[in-house]
Amino acid sequence: MKNTVSTFLSMKQNGERLTEITSYDYTTAKLVEKAGINAILVGDSLGMTMMGYDTTLPVTMEDMIHHSACVVRACENTMVIMDMPFMSYQASVSEAVRNAGRLMKEARGHAVKLEGGAAVAEQIRAITDSGIPVQAHIGMTPQSVNVFGGFKVQGKGEDAAKRLLEDAFTVQEAGAFSVVLECVPPKLAALISKKLTIPTIGIGAGAGCDGQVLVYQDMLGMNMDFTPKFAKQFDNIGERMVDAFRTYMNEVQNGTFPTEKQSFVKSDCSDEYLAKLDAEF
Ligand SMILES: Nc1nc(=O)c2c([nH]1)NC[C@@H]1CN(c3ccc(C(=O)N[C@@H](CCC(=O)O)C(=O)O)cc3)CN21
Ligand SMILES: CC(C)C(=O)C(=O)O
Numbered sequence: 001m002k003n004t005v006s007t008f009l010s011m012k013q014n015g016e017r018l019t020e021i022t023s024y025d026y027t028t029a030k031l032v033e034k035a036g037i038n039a040i041l042v043g044d045s046l047g048m049t050m051m052g053y054d055t056t057l058p059v060t061m062e063d064m065i066h067h068s069a070c071v072v073r074a075c076e077n078t079m080v081i082m083d084m085p086f087m088s089y090q091a092s093v094s095e096a097v098r099n100a101g102r103l104m105k106e107a108r109g110h111a112v113k114l115e116g117g118a119a120v121a122e123q124i125r126a127i128t129d130s131g132i133p134v135q136a137h138i139g140m141t142p143q144s145v146n147v148f149g150g151f152k153v154q155g156k157g158e159d160a161a162k163r164l165l166e167d168a169f170t171v172q173e174a175g176a177f178s179v180v181l182e183c184v185p186p187k188l189a190a191l192i193s194k195k196l197t198i199p200t201i202g203i204g205a206g207a208g209c210d211g212q213v214l215v216y217q218d219m220l221g222m223n224m225d226f227t228p229k230f231a232k233q234f235d236n237i238g239e240r241m242v243d244a245f246r247t248y249m250n251e252v253q254n255g256t257f258p259t260e261k262q263s264f265v266k267s268d269c270s271d272e273y274l275a276k277l278d279a280e281f
């Protein structure tokens with residue numbers, strides 16, 4: 001089944017939960033596609049998971065285009081949503097449209113995502129009107145980490161809860177086809193999900209959302225830097241990779257790898273000829 005914007009809307013209408021997961025490269029995207037996940041998010045979290053920055057702020061349009069294009073080449077049925085990096089859409093509506101257009105033309109994904117509520121409503125409207133589907137992202141928006149003073153839960157307290165609900169309506173009104181709720185208290189996230197017609201995709205926002213998204217290194221147990229509270233580890237691939245690297249290292253050191261099985265035995269010359277070369281040189 002090919003996943004599109006209409007899949008998102010009809011799955012919400014049918015009460016089916018949506019699944020989204022990050023990928024930043026061809027190999028991983030192929031595996032996610034094979035699993036049948038609805039959408040891949042090429043998140044600007046790649047600045048942290050793939051590039052080693054301590055925030056997402058240094059990520060450039062070129063970084064996003066490069067990684068998104070790798071993912072797109074792996075996807076036949078999976079919808080590819082591309083994060084707009086910090087400062088590619090905040091300064092003006094026209095910059096936002098141009099940069100969303102660059103992602104679509106140069107990386108060839110299917111939708112873009114940007115962070116913010118009322119503050120970026122005009123951008124969401126203009127990008128959508130240009131023919132580019134927009135996934136909105138409210139709550140703990142990591143590009144505002146310096147305003148929040150850390151990657152902290154948002155929507156705490158009555159005023160913040162009301163503002164978040166208003167932001168959710170605003171992005172829906174502006175044309176977003178779905179909205180990510182990041183680090184939002186669960187009852188508030190469930191209320192927002194009930195009130196909106198577009199699907200909510202939660203990350204650290206409880207089970208009441210219409211779908212879920214996770215960073216793949218977090219859910220596979222590959223993130224050695226930190227483990228967000230919301231990231232269940234579905235496997236310990238990180239430890240298993242370290243084990244495999246050590247086994248390889250040990251087998252090379254003690255001579256058990258490689259064997260004839262991993263060598264081009266039939267391509268060798270005769271022993272006589274090799275003996276002749278041995279004598280000559
Ligand atoms: N690997 C990874 N996973 C993510 O979910 C993710 C990224 N990277 N990079 C971009 C943003 C940053 N995010 C983060 C980063 C750190 C925490 C974290 O450590 N949270 C603490 C609480 C911090 C606090 O309240 O002060 C936690 O215990 O979950 C959460 C989300 C979410 N996004
Ligand atoms: C955490 C998700 C929602 C994201 O924006 C990212 O991976 O960049």
Ligand SMILES: [Mg+2]
Binds near residue numbers: 043044045056083142
């Ligand atoms: Mg992001």
